[in-house]
Amino acid sequence: MIQPFYPPQRTLMGPGPSDVSPRVLAAMARPTIGHLDPEFVRMMDEVKELLQFAFQTRNPLTMPVSAPGSAGMEACFVNLVEPGDKVIVCVNGVFGGRMKENVERFGGQVILVEDDWGAPVDVAKVEQAFADHSNVKALAFVHAETSTGVRSDAETLCALATRHGALSIVDAVTSLGGIELDVDGWGIDAVYSGTQKCLSCPPGISPVSFSERAVAAVKSRKASVPSWFLDKNLVMGYWGGGVKRAYHHTAPVNALYALHEALVVLQEEGLEQAWARHLRNHEGLRAGLEAMGLSLLVEPEYRLPQLNTVVVPDGVDEAAVRSQLLNRNSIEIGAGLGSLAGKVWRIGQMGHASNPRNILHCLGALESALAAQGFAMDRGVAVAAASAIIE
Ligand SMILES: *Cc1c(COP(=O)(O)O)cnc(C)c1O
Numbered sequence: 283m284i285q286p287f288y289p290p291q292r293t294l295m296g297p298g299p300s301d302v303s304p305r306v307l308a309a310m311a312r313p314t315i316g317h318l319d320p321e322f323v324r325m326m327d328e329v330k331e332l333l334q335f336a337f338q339t340r341n342p343l344t345m346p347v348s349a350p351g352s353a354g355m356e357a358c359f360v361n362l363v364e365p366g367d368k369v370i371v372c373v374n375g376v377f378g379g380r381m382k383e384n385v386e387r388f389g390g391q392v393i394l395v396e397d398d399w400g401a402p403v404d405v406a407k408v409e410q411a412f413a414d415h416s417n418v419k420a421l422a423f424v425h426a427e428t429s430t431g432v433r434s435d436a437e438t439l440c441a442l443a444t445r446h447g448a449l450s451i452v453d454a455v456t457s458l459g460g461i462e463l464d465v466d467g468w469g470i471d472a473v474y475s476g477t478q479k480c481l482s483c484p485p486g487i488s489p490v491s492f493s494e495r496a497v498a499a500v501k502s503r504k505a506s507v508p509s510w511f512l513d514k515n516l517v518m519g520y521w522g523g524g525v526k527r528a529y530h531h532t533a534p535v536n537a538l539y540a541l542h543e544a545l546v547v548l549q550e551e552g553l554e555q556a557w558a559r560h561l562r563n564h565e566g567l568r569a570g571l572e573a574m575g576l577s578l579l580v581e582p583e584y585r586l587p588q589l590n591t592v593v594v595p596d597g598v599d600e601a602a603v604r605s606q607l608l609n610r611n612s613i614e615i616g617a618g619l620g621s622l623a624g625k626v627w628r629i630g631q632m633g634h635a636s637n638p639r640n641i642l643h644c645l646g647a648l649e650s651a652l653a654a655q656g657f658a659m660d661r662g663v664a665v666a667a668a669s670a671i672i673e
Pocket of ligand 1: 298350353355377426428429453455456485486
C-alpha cells in the first residue's frame with residue numbers, strides 16, 4: 283500500500299518556491315466552495331483589488347492566470363504578438379531566452395538585444411535597436427532575472443518603449459513584493475508575475491496586468507488569439523467583473539484563497555516596508571558571506587536583494603555543498619543555470635523566507651559545509667557580521 287505523503291520540513295532559500303507562511307497554508311485548507319458562488323466572486327474582486335495594490339496599478343485587466351508564471355508569460359505574448367510583429371527582446375539570462383522563444387512561436391520577428399549573464403539589460407543597446415528598426419510592436423525584458431540575480435532598470439526601459447510607440451512587456455515574476463515595481467508610474471503595458479517567489483504562496487498562479495493600451499492592442503488583432511485558455515477576450519468575461527461572470531474555466535478555488543491571504547499579509551506589512559525588509563536582510567546575508575571570504579557575482583547596484591548569486595570558490599564541490607545543506611540542515615539553495623551551472627549558488631530570501639533567523643541558519647550551515655570541503659576561513663565571523671546588520 284502506498285502511504286500518505288508527508289513532505290519534510292524545509293527552509294526554502296532557493297530561486298523559488300519560497301517558504302509559505304502558516305497563515306497562507308491555513309487559508310488554503312479552508313472549505314472549497316463553488317467558483318461562481320457569490321461569496322467566491324466577492325473574494326475574486328478582492329484578489330483583483332489586492333493585485334492592483336501590489337502592482338501599483340489601476341488597470342481594470344488585472345487578474346491571476348490559473349497556471350504558473352510561465353503561463354503568465356505566455357498569456358502576454360500570445361495576446362500581444364501577431365505574425366510578423368517586430369519585438370525587441372532583451373536576453374541576459376534564462377528567462378529572457380524564454381521570452382524570445384515565445385515571440386518566435388507566435389510568429390513574431392525577434393530583434394535580439396543580448397547582455398552577459400550577470401549584467402543588467404544595457405539601455406544604450408535597446409536605444410540602438412529602436413534606432414535601427416521602425417514599427418517595433420513591443421519591447422520585452424525581465425525586471426528581476428532569477429537565473430543571475432540581476433535587476434534591470436525597468437523604469438527607463440519602459441519610458442524608452444513608450445517614446446517609440448511600442449508596448450512594454452515585463453517579467454516581474456521575482457520582483458513583485460521584493461523590490462519596487464510601479465506598473466502605472468513606469469508605464470508598463472503588460473506584466474506577469476508568480477505566486478511562489480516574493481509573494482510566498484504555493485506555486486501555480488500567475489498574476490497578470492494589461493494597460494489600456496495593451497487591451498486596445500488585443501482588441502484590434504487581425505487574427506484571433508491562437509490559445510483558447512489564455513485568450514484575454516474570453517478570460518475577461520470571467521475575471522472582468524461588472525455585470526455577470528460567465529463560466530470560462532473552474533478557478534483553482536483554494537489556491538486563490540492562498541493568494542488572497544498572501545496579498546492581505548503584504549498589504550498589512552506595506553509595500554515599502556516589504557522592500558526595505560528584503561534589502562536589510564540581503565545586506566545581512568551579504569555581510570556574512572563576505573566575512574566568510576565569499577563574493578557575489580553581480581555588481582552592487584544591480585543586485586537583487588531577494589536572490590543572491592554567490593561565486594563558488596575554487597576547489598569547492600558546488601553540488602556537495604548544496605547536498606549537505608539539504609540533507610543535514612534541511613535548507614534548500616539553488617544551483618547555477620546555463621552558463622553559470624557549477625559556478626554559482628543562488629540563495630533566495632524571498633517573501634516570508636526573508637528573515638533574520640533564516641540568514642543565520644543558512645550562514646552557519648554554509649560555514650560547516652565549506653569547512654567540510656577544506657575551504658579556509660575564520661569560523662564564526664559570518665554570523666557575527668550578519669547579526670551586526672539584522673539584529
Ligand atoms: C520562476 C520564474 C519564471 C517562471 O515561473 P514558473 O512559475 O516556474 O512558471 C519566469 N520568470 C522568472 C524571472 C522567474 O523567476
